[in-house]
Amino acid sequence: MGDWLLEPAGIAIILVAAVILLLMIWIGVLSSKVKKLRKSYMATMGETGITNMEDVVIELRKQIEDNRLYSNQLHQRLAEVEAKLPAMKSMVGVVRYNAFSDHGSDLSFSIALLSPKQDGVVFSGLHGRDSTYVYAKPVTDGESSYPLTPEERKAIQEAK
Known part of the structure; x- marks a missing residue:
């Protein structure tokens, strides 16, 4: 029964079977590598078409x-x-006060609009019984060339 293994045809069959087995293993390895390459390709190319x-x-x-x-x-x-x-005049200070103590409430105001360099303007609105007056004074380095009222100074300080 084991005599056919010793014959040349038997040896050829065993060699062919071994080669086929090796080729099948090699095909499996290559298939795995192709699958990894396809994954890498799809990750790189994406859905670009x-x-x-x-x-x-x-x-x-x-x-x-x-x-x-x-x-x-x-x-x-x-x-x-x-x-x-x-x-830019991004710093703002507002002070409301009663300019005339005899009547009214805090309807007068001083508003300071300053830049980070302390340049800008201070507005004051004085509200009286019959009229309202609005004044503007330029401000440079936190001071004005015009006399400032205490309320205007406070508005400038609040803006700082």
Whole structure:
């Protein structure tokens, strides 16, 4: 019964079977590698619909250049805003008071509008029984070239 293994045909059958087994193992290994490559390819290409890697690289370079130009525009706009910011009157102080103690309530006011450099203006509205007067005084470095009332000084302090 084991004599056929010693014959040349039997040896050939065993060798062919061994080669087939090795080829099947090799096909399994290659199939696994192809599956990993396909996963990597899909992760890289995504849902772009582009099948040529060169086209993907060209498209990515174009997007990078577009983003660089947009970033430069944003930096330029930011520099413009930063240059204008110190001159903006963003600090506000409000004081309400009774300008005439004989009647009324706190209907008079002083409003200071200042920049971070303490430049700007202070408005005062004096409300009387028959009329209201509004005054404006320029402010430089927290002071004015015109005499300031205590309420105007307080509004400037609140704005600081």
